[in-house]
Amino acid sequence: MTQTTRTPIARLALALMPLLISGCAYTTGIQSVAQDESQWYGEGGPEGEGGAPPEIIPINPETLLEMRRKQVQEGDDGERTFQERMEEYQYRVGPDDVLNIVVWNHPELSNPMGQFQDIEQMGQQVSKDGTIFFPFVGEVRVAGRTTGEIRETIAEGLAPYIESPQVGVRVVAFRSKKVYVTGKVNEPGIQPITNVPLTVMDAINQAGGMQTAGQGGGGSGGGGGSQSYGADQRTAILTRDGQQHRIDLLELYSTGEGNRLLRDGDVLYVPDNSDNKVFVLGEFNEQSSVLMHQGEMTLAEAVAQAKGFDSEAAYAYGLYVIRGVPQETEEGGAPRIKPKVFHLDARAAASMVLADQFQLQPRDVVYVATSGLVRWNRLIGQILPTVRAAYQLRILSEGFDIE
Known part of the structure; x- marks a missing residue:
């Protein structure tokens, strides 16, 4: 029976066959994030804990409508509260404010220093303890009170000395707040x-x-x-x-x-806008960090800033926006970030209409996947140097008659 002798090249080819077959299975390019979530999160943490799968949301009209609805609801609640506070607002006097107090038909009380005085010099500065002194009334506590409340107090104090006193109070220098x-x-x-x-x-x-x-x-x-x-x-x-x-x-x-x-x-x-960036990675013509314009940028704008997909390497089905969402932790616990992944099938030109409506947030990562053929070529490119080295070694061994 004849025994076949395998050369080193043949033996190496047989050894690499399982790797090549597994490479074929890996590089088909058909799977997506939604079909194989393990590509996007760790199988085990630093202590052997399994990673939590990210939340994957398709970018479609329903998603865009829901995002806008949440923004409108949050804005309505805050707007009602703000309007109520604006309507209820009243300035309350504090220490170091200067008050101008006028008693009509009684200039000796309103301006005892004469007519031609600076308006602040005509007024009374509120002392550190929140009081002022007014003739016939004495010490009046004014801090924390409105001008209307102060006017009523002074008018009541003057009533025993002046019939129906007409008093006006205003703040001429705001210094306390x-x-x-x-x-x-x-x-x-x-x-x-x-x-x-x-x-x-x-x-x-x-x-x-x-x-x-x-x-x-x-x-x-x-x-x-x-x-x-x-x-x-x-x-x-x-x-x-x-x-x-x-x-x-x-x-x-x-x-x-x-x-x-x-x-x-x-x-x-x-703050400055140095953190207002999105990161464009994957098979784009230009990978870079892109500064948002006036705090805004859509997904379509980010793609355009990167000069579009690499037509030879990009897998347009796999366009993703990866966003880190802080998670609540127990007091004293280490902060955690859960990734939220938005997916858009960008193979059709019409999908850019949806991309133009999708607003990015600072620090978002925009990623487009690699096509299966390119991944296969890259894998072969990593294996070929080993094959070439083995072949050269074989040539050298034959040239020197090495057994």
């Missing part, structure tokens, strides 16, 4: 709270508006960076009583909703 506007605004500084309600929009406008890229000098984090970012036109941070609240500037300036009434001691910070 203030807010701080900082960050990427043209004129950061202190703004007084007056008898006119001060809102987030008012405070930013009074600070000269938000800076654009190139204004104010400096980059996002110092260190002499050459890139200068403009203001984040999507989000501002309001610090009140030690708690931070995010203000949706995008919604505020586009619809007027989400405005908030500012209070004494509030700090309003407008």
Whole structure:
């Protein structure tokens, strides 16, 4: 019986056959995220715990409608509360405010220093303990009270000395209450709270508006960076009583909703827009991080910024937006982020209409998958160097008669 002798090349080919067969199964390109979720999350965590599968949502008209409906409902609730507070607003006097008090037909009480005085000099500054002194009435506590309440108190005090006293009270210098506007605004500084309600929009406008890229000098984090970012036109941070609240500037300036009434001691910070980026990865013609324009960007705009799909490598069925959603944890526990994956079949040109309606959020990852043929070619490209090296070794061994 004749025994067949296999060359090293033949033996290597037989050894690589299972890998090639498994490569064929892996690189068909038919499976999607929805069909094989294990591609998108870990089989095991650092302690051997299984990863939670991401939430996968198709981008279709129903999804877009539901997202808009949630935004409208949240805005309506906040708008009603804001309008109620605006209608109920009354300025309450505080220490260091200056009051001008007039008693009609009694100039000796209204302006004892004469007619030609500066209006602030004519007034009375509220002391640190919240009181003022008025003739015939004595010490009057005014801090925490409205001008109407102060007028009634003074009129009652003058009644024993003046028949039907007509008293007028107004604040001529607002010094007790203030807010701080900082960050990427043209004129950061202190703004007084007056008898006119001060809102987030008012405070930013009074600070000269938000800076654009190139204004104010400096980059996002110092260190002499050459890139200068403009203001984040999507989000501002309001610090009140030690708690931070995010203000949706995008919604505020586009619809007027989400405005908030500012209070004494509030700090309003407008950050730069260095975090307002989306990351375009996968088989695009240009992979990059893309800065959102005025805090907004649609999926279609992100695709266009990347100069479209790579026509030879992209698998247009697999266009995904990956978004990290913070999860509530127990107190003291490590923060967790659960990925939410939005999927769009972009093979048809009409799908870009849906992409143009899908609003991205900062730090979203836009990813397009690789076609099966390209994945197969890349796998072969990784195997061929090993085959070539074995073949060269065989040639050398034959040339030197190595047994």
